[in-house]
Amino acid sequence: MAVKQISIFVENKEGKLVTITDSIANAGVDIRAMSVADTQDFGIFRLIVNDPEKAKEALESSGCFVSITQVVGISIPDEPGSLAKVVNILARYNINIEYMYAFITVSKKNASVVLRVADNAAAEKILTENGIKLLEEKDIVNM
Protein backbone atom coordinates (compact mmCIF):
# COMPACT_ATOMS: atom_id res chain seq x y z
CA MET A 1 0.00 0.00 0.00
CA ALA A 2 2.78 2.37 0.96
CA VAL A 3 3.93 5.19 -1.27
CA LYS A 4 7.42 5.41 -2.75
CA GLN A 5 9.52 8.34 -1.71
CA ILE A 6 12.83 9.28 -3.30
CA SER A 7 15.57 10.35 -0.91
CA ILE A 8 18.61 12.11 -2.30
CA PHE A 9 21.79 12.83 -0.37
CA VAL A 10 22.87 16.41 -1.03
CA GLU A 11 26.25 17.71 0.04
CA ASN A 12 26.16 21.31 1.12
CA LYS A 13 28.00 22.51 -1.96
CA GLU A 14 27.30 24.94 -4.73
CA GLY A 15 25.37 23.55 -7.67
CA LYS A 16 24.32 20.27 -6.04
CA LEU A 17 20.62 21.13 -5.99
CA VAL A 18 20.76 22.26 -9.62
CA THR A 19 22.03 18.82 -10.66
CA ILE A 20 19.08 17.21 -8.92
CA THR A 21 16.34 19.46 -10.20
CA ASP A 22 17.78 19.47 -13.73
CA SER A 23 17.95 15.71 -14.01
CA ILE A 24 14.37 15.33 -12.77
CA ALA A 25 13.22 18.02 -15.19
CA ASN A 26 15.07 16.40 -18.11
CA ALA A 27 13.54 13.03 -17.29
CA GLY A 28 10.11 14.63 -17.57
CA VAL A 29 9.20 13.59 -14.03
CA ASP A 30 6.63 15.61 -12.14
CA ILE A 31 7.26 16.48 -8.51
CA ARG A 32 4.22 16.18 -6.26
CA ALA A 33 5.79 17.09 -2.97
CA MET A 34 9.15 17.73 -1.42
CA SER A 35 10.84 18.22 1.88
CA VAL A 36 14.41 18.88 2.95
CA ALA A 37 16.13 17.68 6.10
CA ASP A 38 19.37 19.49 6.60
CA THR A 39 22.45 19.62 8.78
CA GLN A 40 25.46 21.89 8.50
CA ASP A 41 27.29 19.59 6.07
CA PHE A 42 24.59 17.87 4.07
CA GLY A 43 20.89 17.59 3.48
CA ILE A 44 18.47 14.87 2.52
CA PHE A 45 16.13 15.95 -0.22
CA ARG A 46 12.90 13.92 -0.21
CA LEU A 47 10.51 13.83 -3.10
CA ILE A 48 7.17 12.35 -4.00
CA VAL A 49 7.00 12.11 -7.79
CA ASN A 50 4.70 10.64 -10.40
CA ASP A 51 7.35 8.14 -11.57
CA PRO A 52 9.82 7.20 -8.81
CA GLU A 53 11.73 4.56 -10.81
CA LYS A 54 12.33 6.87 -13.72
CA ALA A 55 13.40 9.66 -11.37
CA LYS A 56 15.80 7.34 -9.55
CA GLU A 57 17.38 6.22 -12.79
CA ALA A 58 17.80 9.79 -14.03
CA LEU A 59 19.27 10.95 -10.73
CA GLU A 60 21.68 8.05 -10.51
CA SER A 61 22.91 8.59 -14.03
CA SER A 62 23.81 12.15 -13.07
CA GLY A 63 25.79 10.84 -10.10
CA CYS A 64 23.33 11.40 -7.27
CA PHE A 65 23.12 9.12 -4.22
CA VAL A 66 19.48 8.05 -4.20
CA SER A 67 17.31 5.56 -2.43
CA ILE A 68 13.65 4.74 -2.56
CA THR A 69 11.92 4.60 0.79
CA GLN A 70 8.43 3.36 1.48
CA VAL A 71 6.38 5.91 3.35
CA VAL A 72 2.77 6.08 4.42
CA GLY A 73 0.63 8.46 2.38
CA ILE A 74 -2.78 9.59 3.52
CA SER A 75 -5.46 11.85 2.16
CA ILE A 76 -7.34 13.95 4.66
CA PRO A 77 -9.92 16.76 4.35
CA ASP A 78 -8.34 20.16 3.98
CA GLU A 79 -9.95 21.59 7.11
CA PRO A 80 -8.99 22.57 10.68
CA GLY A 81 -8.36 19.63 13.01
CA SER A 82 -7.76 17.15 10.26
CA LEU A 83 -4.06 16.61 10.89
CA ALA A 84 -4.59 16.72 14.65
CA LYS A 85 -6.92 13.78 14.34
CA VAL A 86 -4.31 11.68 12.52
CA VAL A 87 -1.54 12.58 14.94
CA ASN A 88 -3.78 11.73 17.87
CA ILE A 89 -4.57 8.31 16.48
CA LEU A 90 -0.91 7.51 15.98
CA ALA A 91 -0.04 8.80 19.46
CA ARG A 92 -2.70 6.65 21.02
CA TYR A 93 -1.12 3.56 19.45
CA ASN A 94 2.43 4.66 20.30
CA ILE A 95 3.45 5.02 16.71
CA ASN A 96 6.34 7.41 16.47
CA ILE A 97 6.51 9.78 13.51
CA GLU A 98 10.10 10.17 12.36
CA TYR A 99 9.15 12.98 10.01
CA MET A 100 6.21 14.11 7.93
CA TYR A 101 5.27 16.68 5.34
CA ALA A 102 2.06 17.68 3.66
CA PHE A 103 0.97 18.97 0.29
CA ILE A 104 -2.23 20.18 -1.29
CA THR A 105 -3.25 19.38 -4.83
CA VAL A 106 -4.86 22.06 -6.95
CA SER A 107 -8.31 20.69 -7.67
CA LYS A 108 -9.14 18.59 -4.65
CA LYS A 109 -10.54 19.62 -1.33
CA ASN A 110 -8.13 17.24 0.32
CA ALA A 111 -4.62 17.57 1.67
CA SER A 112 -2.07 14.82 1.35
CA VAL A 113 0.34 13.93 4.11
CA VAL A 114 3.46 11.81 3.91
CA LEU A 115 4.43 10.04 7.14
CA ARG A 116 7.68 8.28 7.91
CA VAL A 117 7.26 5.70 10.67
CA ALA A 118 9.18 2.62 11.73
CA ASP A 119 6.48 0.11 10.77
CA ASN A 120 4.46 1.11 7.73
CA ALA A 121 2.07 -1.84 7.84
CA ALA A 122 1.15 -1.27 11.47
CA ALA A 123 0.58 2.44 10.91
CA GLU A 124 -1.51 1.79 7.81
CA LYS A 125 -3.67 -0.75 9.60
CA ILE A 126 -4.40 1.58 12.47
CA LEU A 127 -5.10 4.56 10.20
CA THR A 128 -7.47 2.51 8.02
CA GLU A 129 -9.29 1.18 11.05
CA ASN A 130 -9.76 4.75 12.18
CA GLY A 131 -11.22 5.85 8.89
CA ILE A 132 -8.24 7.66 7.40
CA LYS A 133 -7.91 7.30 3.65
CA LEU A 134 -4.56 5.94 2.53
CA LEU A 135 -2.84 7.01 -0.66
CA GLU A 136 -1.61 4.47 -3.16
CA GLU A 137 1.02 4.79 -5.83
CA LYS A 138 -1.67 5.24 -8.51
CA ASP A 139 -3.20 8.16 -6.56
CA ILE A 140 0.14 9.93 -6.77
CA VAL A 141 0.47 9.26 -10.49
CA ASN A 142 -3.06 10.56 -11.14
CA MET A 143 -2.82 13.67 -9.01
Place this chain on the structure above:
Amino acid sequence: MNNKYYQPEYETMPVEEIKKIQDEKLVRQVKYVYDNVKYYRDLMDKKGVKPEDIKGTEDLHKLPFLKKDDLREAYPYGLLATDIKNCVRIHSTSGTTGKRVVAFYTQHDVDMWEECCARAIVAAGGGTDDVCQVCYGYGLFTGGAGLHGGSHKVGCLTLPMSSGNTDRQIQFMMDLNSTILCCTPSYAAYLGESLKEKGYKPEDNKLRAGIFGAEPWTEEMRRDIEKALGIKAYDIYGLTEISGPGVAFECEEQKGMHINEDHFIAEIIDPETGEPLPIGSKGELVFTSLDKEGFPMLRYRTRDICILSREKCSCGRTFLRMTKPLGRSDDMMIIRGVNVFPSQIETVLLNQGYAPNYQIILDRVNNSDTFDINIEMNPDDFPDSPKAITGKEKKLQDAMKAMLGINPKIHLVAPKSIERSEGKAVRLIDKRKRYGITI
Protein backbone atom coordinates in the same frame (compact mmCIF):
# COMPACT_ATOMS: atom_id res chain seq x y z
CA MET B 1 76.75 31.20 34.67
CA ASN B 2 75.64 29.05 31.80
CA ASN B 3 78.01 26.84 29.86
CA LYS B 4 78.21 26.89 26.12
CA TYR B 5 78.19 23.10 25.78
CA TYR B 6 76.78 20.34 27.96
CA GLN B 7 79.52 17.83 27.05
CA PRO B 8 82.22 19.78 25.21
CA GLU B 9 84.52 16.74 25.20
CA TYR B 10 82.17 15.11 22.71
CA GLU B 11 80.37 18.03 21.12
CA THR B 12 83.56 19.75 19.92
CA MET B 13 85.64 16.65 19.32
CA PRO B 14 87.77 16.66 16.15
CA VAL B 15 86.03 14.88 13.29
CA GLU B 16 88.72 12.14 13.09
CA GLU B 17 88.13 11.30 16.73
CA ILE B 18 84.36 11.12 16.22
CA LYS B 19 85.05 8.64 13.41
CA LYS B 20 87.29 6.60 15.73
CA ILE B 21 84.62 6.46 18.43
CA GLN B 22 82.00 5.50 15.86
CA ASP B 23 84.20 2.73 14.45
CA GLU B 24 84.79 1.19 17.86
CA LYS B 25 81.22 1.51 19.04
CA LEU B 26 79.77 0.22 15.78
CA VAL B 27 81.79 -2.99 15.92
CA ARG B 28 80.60 -3.55 19.49
CA GLN B 29 76.97 -2.65 18.79
CA VAL B 30 76.74 -4.93 15.75
CA LYS B 31 78.14 -7.86 17.71
CA TYR B 32 75.77 -7.10 20.59
CA VAL B 33 72.76 -6.99 18.28
CA TYR B 34 73.82 -10.14 16.42
CA ASP B 35 74.21 -12.02 19.68
CA ASN B 36 70.99 -10.79 21.29
CA VAL B 37 68.40 -9.95 18.63
CA LYS B 38 67.31 -13.00 16.66
CA TYR B 39 65.21 -10.93 14.28
CA TYR B 40 68.20 -8.88 13.13
CA ARG B 41 70.57 -11.87 13.23
CA ASP B 42 68.25 -13.56 10.72
CA LEU B 43 68.35 -10.46 8.50
CA MET B 44 72.16 -10.45 8.63
CA ASP B 45 72.38 -14.18 7.97
CA LYS B 46 70.05 -13.83 5.04
CA LYS B 47 72.31 -11.14 3.62
CA GLY B 48 75.39 -13.21 4.40
CA VAL B 49 76.91 -10.63 6.75
CA LYS B 50 78.72 -11.66 9.93
CA PRO B 51 79.58 -9.32 12.80
CA GLU B 52 83.29 -9.75 11.99
CA ASP B 53 82.64 -8.28 8.51
CA ILE B 54 81.92 -4.95 10.19
CA LYS B 55 85.29 -3.43 11.09
CA GLY B 56 84.23 0.20 11.10
CA THR B 57 81.84 2.79 9.68
CA GLU B 58 83.08 2.10 6.14
CA ASP B 59 81.44 -1.34 6.42
CA LEU B 60 78.11 0.06 7.57
CA HIS B 61 76.58 -0.25 4.10
CA LYS B 62 76.92 -4.04 4.32
CA LEU B 63 74.28 -4.24 7.04
CA PRO B 64 70.62 -4.82 6.24
CA PHE B 65 68.10 -2.02 6.81
CA LEU B 66 65.42 -1.99 9.45
CA LYS B 67 62.09 -0.53 8.42
CA LYS B 68 58.99 0.50 10.29
CA ASP B 69 57.34 -2.71 9.04
CA ASP B 70 60.06 -4.74 10.77
CA LEU B 71 59.26 -2.99 14.03
CA ARG B 72 55.61 -3.83 13.58
CA GLU B 73 56.37 -7.42 12.69
CA ALA B 74 58.69 -7.84 15.65
CA TYR B 75 56.16 -6.27 18.04
CA PRO B 76 56.43 -6.28 20.97
CA TYR B 77 59.66 -8.06 22.02
CA GLY B 78 61.23 -9.12 18.72
CA LEU B 79 63.84 -6.36 18.64
CA LEU B 80 64.48 -6.19 22.35
CA ALA B 81 68.18 -6.86 22.94
CA THR B 82 68.29 -7.46 26.65
CA ASP B 83 66.33 -9.09 29.40
CA ILE B 84 63.18 -7.24 30.43
CA LYS B 85 64.53 -7.06 33.97
CA ASN B 86 67.26 -4.71 32.70
CA CYS B 87 64.70 -2.33 31.16
CA VAL B 88 63.18 0.55 33.07
CA ARG B 89 60.87 2.26 30.57
CA ILE B 90 58.95 1.97 27.34
CA HIS B 91 57.81 4.64 24.93
CA SER B 92 55.59 4.13 21.97
CA THR B 93 54.68 5.65 18.66
CA SER B 94 52.07 4.88 16.03
CA GLY B 95 52.69 2.10 13.56
CA THR B 96 51.55 1.98 9.97
CA THR B 97 48.42 -0.06 10.47
CA GLY B 98 47.53 0.61 14.03
CA LYS B 99 49.90 -1.75 15.73
CA ARG B 100 52.10 0.56 17.71
CA VAL B 101 55.87 0.59 17.85
CA VAL B 102 57.19 -0.01 21.36
CA ALA B 103 60.75 0.96 22.28
CA PHE B 104 62.47 -0.30 25.43
CA TYR B 105 64.99 1.63 27.51
CA THR B 106 67.51 0.53 30.10
CA GLN B 107 68.64 3.15 32.63
CA HIS B 108 71.76 3.60 30.47
CA ASP B 109 69.54 4.30 27.44
CA VAL B 110 67.43 6.82 29.36
CA ASP B 111 70.57 8.59 30.61
CA MET B 112 72.08 8.74 27.13
CA TRP B 113 68.84 10.11 25.68
CA GLU B 114 68.45 12.68 28.43
CA GLU B 115 72.03 13.80 27.90
CA CYS B 116 71.23 14.37 24.25
CA CYS B 117 68.28 16.54 25.30
CA ALA B 118 70.50 18.31 27.84
CA ARG B 119 72.88 19.18 25.00
CA ALA B 120 69.95 20.70 23.13
CA ILE B 121 68.87 22.77 26.14
CA VAL B 122 72.41 24.04 26.76
CA ALA B 123 72.78 24.84 23.05
CA ALA B 124 69.66 26.98 23.43
CA GLY B 125 71.42 28.86 26.25
CA GLY B 126 69.97 26.85 29.12
CA GLY B 127 71.63 26.45 32.53
CA THR B 128 70.95 26.09 36.23
CA ASP B 129 69.33 29.56 36.44
CA ASP B 130 66.69 28.65 33.90
CA VAL B 131 63.06 27.73 34.38
CA CYS B 132 62.20 25.18 31.72
CA GLN B 133 58.52 24.80 30.89
CA VAL B 134 57.92 21.47 29.20
CA CYS B 135 54.57 21.41 27.42
CA TYR B 136 55.18 18.46 25.17
CA GLY B 137 52.82 15.64 26.03
CA TYR B 138 53.92 13.37 28.87
CA GLY B 139 53.20 9.68 28.56
CA LEU B 140 53.97 7.19 25.83
CA PHE B 141 55.06 10.06 23.57
CA THR B 142 58.78 10.78 23.95
CA GLY B 143 58.48 14.58 23.78
CA GLY B 144 57.60 15.26 27.41
CA ALA B 145 59.88 12.67 28.99
CA GLY B 146 62.89 13.57 26.82
CA LEU B 147 62.96 17.30 27.47
CA HIS B 148 61.94 16.75 31.09
CA GLY B 149 64.93 14.47 31.62
CA GLY B 150 67.24 16.82 29.75
CA SER B 151 66.07 19.76 31.83
CA HIS B 152 66.86 17.81 35.02
CA LYS B 153 70.32 16.91 33.76
CA VAL B 154 71.06 20.58 32.99
CA GLY B 155 69.71 21.57 36.40
CA CYS B 156 66.95 23.89 35.23
CA LEU B 157 63.88 24.28 37.39
CA THR B 158 61.57 21.98 35.42
CA LEU B 159 57.87 22.71 35.00
CA PRO B 160 56.33 19.39 33.91
CA MET B 161 53.25 20.96 32.36
CA SER B 162 52.48 18.42 29.64
CA SER B 163 50.30 19.58 26.75
CA GLY B 164 47.05 21.52 26.81
CA ASN B 165 45.32 23.74 29.38
CA THR B 166 46.60 26.96 27.90
CA ASP B 167 45.32 29.18 30.72
CA ARG B 168 47.35 27.21 33.23
CA GLN B 169 50.38 27.22 30.93
CA ILE B 170 50.23 31.00 30.76
CA GLN B 171 49.65 31.39 34.48
CA PHE B 172 52.75 29.30 35.34
CA MET B 173 54.77 30.93 32.59
CA MET B 174 54.07 34.39 34.00
CA ASP B 175 54.05 33.59 37.75
CA LEU B 176 57.10 31.30 37.77
CA ASN B 177 59.06 33.26 35.18
CA SER B 178 59.68 30.49 32.65
CA THR B 179 62.75 31.20 30.55
CA ILE B 180 62.75 28.19 28.22
CA LEU B 181 59.71 26.80 26.48
CA CYS B 182 59.61 23.26 25.06
CA CYS B 183 56.63 22.31 22.87
CA THR B 184 55.51 21.82 19.30
CA PRO B 185 55.97 24.89 17.10
CA SER B 186 52.23 25.12 16.48
CA TYR B 187 51.55 25.18 20.20
CA ALA B 188 54.23 27.85 20.66
CA ALA B 189 52.46 29.96 18.04
CA TYR B 190 49.15 29.33 19.77
CA LEU B 191 50.61 30.36 23.14
CA GLY B 192 51.88 33.55 21.48
CA GLU B 193 48.39 34.38 20.25
CA SER B 194 46.81 33.53 23.60
CA LEU B 195 49.26 35.79 25.44
CA LYS B 196 48.42 38.61 23.07
CA GLU B 197 44.70 38.06 23.59
CA LYS B 198 45.22 38.34 27.33
CA GLY B 199 46.89 41.71 26.76
CA TYR B 200 50.52 40.63 27.28
CA LYS B 201 53.24 42.11 25.12
CA PRO B 202 56.20 39.93 23.99
CA GLU B 203 58.47 41.70 26.52
CA ASP B 204 56.12 40.92 29.43
CA ASN B 205 57.27 37.30 29.70
CA LYS B 206 60.72 36.13 30.82
CA LEU B 207 61.14 33.56 28.05
CA ARG B 208 64.48 33.64 26.25
CA ALA B 209 64.45 30.48 24.18
CA GLY B 210 62.13 27.85 22.83
CA ILE B 211 62.97 24.28 21.78
CA PHE B 212 60.41 23.20 19.23
CA GLY B 213 60.01 19.96 17.36
CA ALA B 214 57.88 16.88 16.65
CA GLU B 215 56.20 18.46 13.67
CA PRO B 216 57.14 20.26 10.47
CA TRP B 217 57.49 24.03 10.61
CA THR B 218 58.89 26.71 8.39
CA GLU B 219 61.40 29.56 8.72
CA GLU B 220 58.49 31.95 8.46
CA MET B 221 56.78 30.28 11.41
CA ARG B 222 60.04 30.50 13.31
CA ARG B 223 60.21 34.28 12.82
CA ASP B 224 56.56 34.66 13.81
CA ILE B 225 57.04 32.66 17.01
CA GLU B 226 60.24 34.51 17.87
CA LYS B 227 58.46 37.84 17.45
CA ALA B 228 55.30 36.84 19.30
CA LEU B 229 57.12 35.42 22.34
CA GLY B 230 60.23 37.60 22.25
CA ILE B 231 62.54 34.56 22.12
CA LYS B 232 65.02 32.70 19.97
CA ALA B 233 63.46 29.51 18.58
CA TYR B 234 65.53 26.31 18.23
CA ASP B 235 64.64 23.23 16.25
CA ILE B 236 65.04 19.73 17.66
CA TYR B 237 64.76 16.35 15.93
CA GLY B 238 64.30 12.81 17.06
CA LEU B 239 62.25 9.69 16.84
CA THR B 240 61.10 7.11 19.33
CA GLU B 241 62.72 4.24 17.43
CA ILE B 242 66.16 5.83 17.90
CA SER B 243 65.50 7.28 21.40
CA GLY B 244 63.32 10.37 21.16
CA PRO B 245 63.89 14.12 20.76
CA GLY B 246 67.53 15.14 20.90
CA VAL B 247 68.90 12.83 18.22
CA ALA B 248 69.77 16.17 16.61
CA PHE B 249 69.45 19.73 17.89
CA GLU B 250 70.02 23.27 16.74
CA CYS B 251 72.67 25.70 18.02
CA GLU B 252 72.58 29.50 18.01
CA GLU B 253 73.47 29.51 14.28
CA GLN B 254 69.98 28.13 13.51
CA LYS B 255 71.38 26.51 10.39
CA GLY B 256 70.48 22.86 10.66
CA MET B 257 70.58 20.46 13.59
CA HIS B 258 73.75 18.87 14.97
CA ILE B 259 73.44 15.09 15.12
CA ASN B 260 74.77 13.53 18.31
CA GLU B 261 77.34 11.50 16.43
CA ASP B 262 78.94 9.90 19.44
CA HIS B 263 75.66 7.97 19.86
CA PHE B 264 74.21 7.77 16.35
CA ILE B 265 75.56 7.35 12.84
CA ALA B 266 73.58 9.19 10.18
CA GLU B 267 73.54 8.09 6.55
CA ILE B 268 71.72 9.42 3.53
CA ILE B 269 70.47 6.84 1.06
CA ASP B 270 68.56 6.82 -2.19
CA PRO B 271 65.06 5.82 -1.02
CA GLU B 272 64.46 3.88 -4.24
CA THR B 273 67.64 1.81 -4.44
CA GLY B 274 68.86 1.91 -0.84
CA GLU B 275 72.32 2.98 -2.05
CA PRO B 276 74.24 5.31 0.29
CA LEU B 277 74.68 8.82 -1.09
CA PRO B 278 77.56 11.22 -0.39
CA ILE B 279 77.20 13.93 2.25
CA GLY B 280 75.41 16.93 0.77
CA SER B 281 72.99 14.80 -1.26
CA LYS B 282 69.28 14.95 -0.67
CA GLY B 283 67.93 11.57 0.35
CA GLU B 284 66.46 9.44 3.08
CA LEU B 285 67.98 9.67 6.53
CA VAL B 286 69.08 6.38 8.09
CA PHE B 287 70.22 6.04 11.70
CA THR B 288 72.36 3.48 13.44
CA SER B 289 72.51 3.57 17.21
CA LEU B 290 75.96 3.04 18.67
CA ASP B 291 75.50 2.31 22.33
CA LYS B 292 71.93 1.37 23.07
CA GLU B 293 71.18 -1.62 25.28
CA GLY B 294 67.43 -2.08 25.20
CA PHE B 295 66.34 -1.30 21.66
CA PRO B 296 69.40 -0.89 19.45
CA MET B 297 68.63 -0.01 15.84
CA LEU B 298 71.02 -0.76 13.01
CA ARG B 299 70.39 1.16 9.78
CA TYR B 300 66.87 2.23 10.66
CA ARG B 301 65.17 3.95 7.75
CA THR B 302 63.49 7.09 9.08
CA ARG B 303 61.69 7.86 5.80
CA ASP B 304 62.57 11.51 6.43
CA ILE B 305 64.16 13.20 3.44
CA CYS B 306 66.94 15.64 4.30
CA ILE B 307 70.46 16.83 3.53
CA LEU B 308 73.54 16.43 5.75
CA SER B 309 76.39 18.90 6.01
CA ARG B 310 79.87 18.56 7.47
CA GLU B 311 80.51 22.28 7.00
CA LYS B 312 82.22 23.88 9.99
CA CYS B 313 79.81 25.56 12.39
CA SER B 314 80.61 28.81 14.16
CA CYS B 315 79.23 27.41 17.41
CA GLY B 316 82.30 25.17 17.69
CA ARG B 317 80.41 21.90 17.54
CA THR B 318 81.95 19.43 15.14
CA PHE B 319 78.88 17.19 14.81
CA LEU B 320 77.36 16.75 11.39
CA ARG B 321 74.31 18.90 10.72
CA MET B 322 71.01 17.85 9.13
CA THR B 323 68.43 20.07 7.53
CA LYS B 324 64.86 19.98 8.74
CA PRO B 325 63.08 17.04 7.13
CA LEU B 326 62.20 18.27 3.64
CA GLY B 327 59.67 15.56 2.93
CA ARG B 328 58.95 11.87 3.37
CA SER B 329 59.80 8.85 1.30
CA ASP B 330 56.57 7.19 2.43
CA ASP B 331 53.01 8.41 2.84
CA MET B 332 53.20 9.31 6.53
CA MET B 333 51.62 12.61 7.51
CA ILE B 334 52.36 14.61 10.61
CA ILE B 335 49.14 16.10 11.90
CA ARG B 336 49.18 18.16 15.10
CA GLY B 337 52.51 16.55 15.90
CA VAL B 338 51.12 13.03 15.54
CA ASN B 339 52.31 10.55 12.91
CA VAL B 340 49.43 9.37 10.77
CA PHE B 341 49.55 6.75 8.02
CA PRO B 342 46.80 6.37 5.40
CA SER B 343 46.95 2.62 6.09
CA GLN B 344 45.70 3.27 9.64
CA ILE B 345 42.69 5.11 8.25
CA GLU B 346 42.07 2.27 5.81
CA THR B 347 42.20 -0.25 8.66
CA VAL B 348 39.49 1.67 10.53
CA LEU B 349 37.32 1.87 7.41
CA LEU B 350 37.66 -1.85 6.82
CA ASN B 351 36.79 -2.66 10.44
CA GLN B 352 33.74 -0.41 10.22
CA GLY B 353 32.52 -1.94 6.97
CA TYR B 354 33.44 0.84 4.55
CA ALA B 355 35.31 0.67 1.26
CA PRO B 356 38.64 2.55 1.29
CA ASN B 357 37.20 5.46 -0.67
CA TYR B 358 38.18 8.46 1.35
CA GLN B 359 39.95 11.77 1.15
CA ILE B 360 42.02 13.45 3.82
CA ILE B 361 41.98 17.24 3.81
CA LEU B 362 44.65 18.98 5.85
CA ASP B 363 44.87 22.69 6.38
CA ARG B 364 46.30 25.09 8.88
CA VAL B 365 44.08 27.60 10.66
CA ASN B 366 45.57 29.89 13.31
CA ASN B 367 48.84 27.92 13.20
CA SER B 368 47.04 24.72 14.08
CA ASP B 369 46.33 21.78 11.79
CA THR B 370 42.79 21.01 10.72
CA PHE B 371 42.11 17.36 9.85
CA ASP B 372 39.04 16.37 7.86
CA ILE B 373 38.26 13.02 6.26
CA ASN B 374 35.59 12.63 3.60
CA ILE B 375 34.37 9.05 3.45
CA GLU B 376 32.08 7.63 0.82
CA MET B 377 28.99 5.85 2.10
CA ASN B 378 28.25 2.34 0.91
CA PRO B 379 26.00 2.48 -2.18
CA ASP B 380 23.57 0.02 -0.62
CA ASP B 381 23.36 1.77 2.71
CA PHE B 382 21.59 5.11 2.54
CA PRO B 383 20.01 5.89 5.87
CA ASP B 384 17.11 8.22 5.10
CA SER B 385 17.78 10.35 8.16
CA PRO B 386 20.35 13.02 9.02
CA LYS B 387 20.48 11.67 12.56
CA ALA B 388 21.47 8.21 11.33
CA ILE B 389 24.17 9.70 9.10
CA THR B 390 25.64 11.91 11.82
CA GLY B 391 25.50 8.87 14.12
CA LYS B 392 27.60 6.93 11.62
CA GLU B 393 30.01 9.86 11.39
CA LYS B 394 30.37 9.93 15.16
CA LYS B 395 31.08 6.20 15.28
CA LEU B 396 33.76 6.54 12.61
CA GLN B 397 35.25 9.52 14.40
CA ASP B 398 35.53 7.58 17.67
CA ALA B 399 37.17 4.65 15.89
CA MET B 400 39.63 7.01 14.15
CA LYS B 401 40.46 8.71 17.43
CA ALA B 402 41.16 5.33 19.03
CA MET B 403 43.42 4.33 16.14
CA LEU B 404 45.22 7.61 15.47
CA GLY B 405 45.22 9.35 18.83
CA ILE B 406 43.84 12.50 17.29
CA ASN B 407 40.34 13.48 16.33
CA PRO B 408 39.53 14.01 12.67
CA LYS B 409 36.30 15.62 11.53
CA ILE B 410 34.42 12.97 9.55
CA HIS B 411 32.15 13.82 6.65
CA LEU B 412 30.17 11.04 5.02
CA VAL B 413 29.70 11.78 1.35
CA ALA B 414 27.88 10.16 -1.56
CA PRO B 415 29.39 7.07 -3.21
CA LYS B 416 31.73 7.90 -6.12
CA SER B 417 31.66 11.60 -5.22
CA ILE B 418 35.36 11.81 -4.31
CA GLU B 419 37.51 12.89 -7.20
CA ARG B 420 39.27 9.92 -8.84
CA SER B 421 42.66 9.72 -10.41
CA GLU B 422 43.27 6.60 -12.52
CA GLY B 423 40.28 4.98 -10.87
CA LYS B 424 41.49 5.57 -7.32
CA ALA B 425 40.15 8.18 -4.96
CA VAL B 426 42.54 11.10 -4.47
CA ARG B 427 43.58 10.32 -0.91
CA LEU B 428 45.14 13.51 0.30
CA ILE B 429 44.69 17.21 -0.21
CA ASP B 430 47.28 19.00 1.90
CA LYS B 431 46.47 22.69 1.83
CA ARG B 432 49.23 23.29 4.40
CA LYS B 433 51.65 23.22 1.47
CA ARG B 434 50.83 26.81 0.69
CA TYR B 435 52.52 27.70 3.98
CA GLY B 436 55.61 25.76 2.93
CA ILE B 437 54.85 22.74 5.09
CA THR B 438 55.75 19.61 3.22
CA ILE B 439 55.07 16.78 5.63
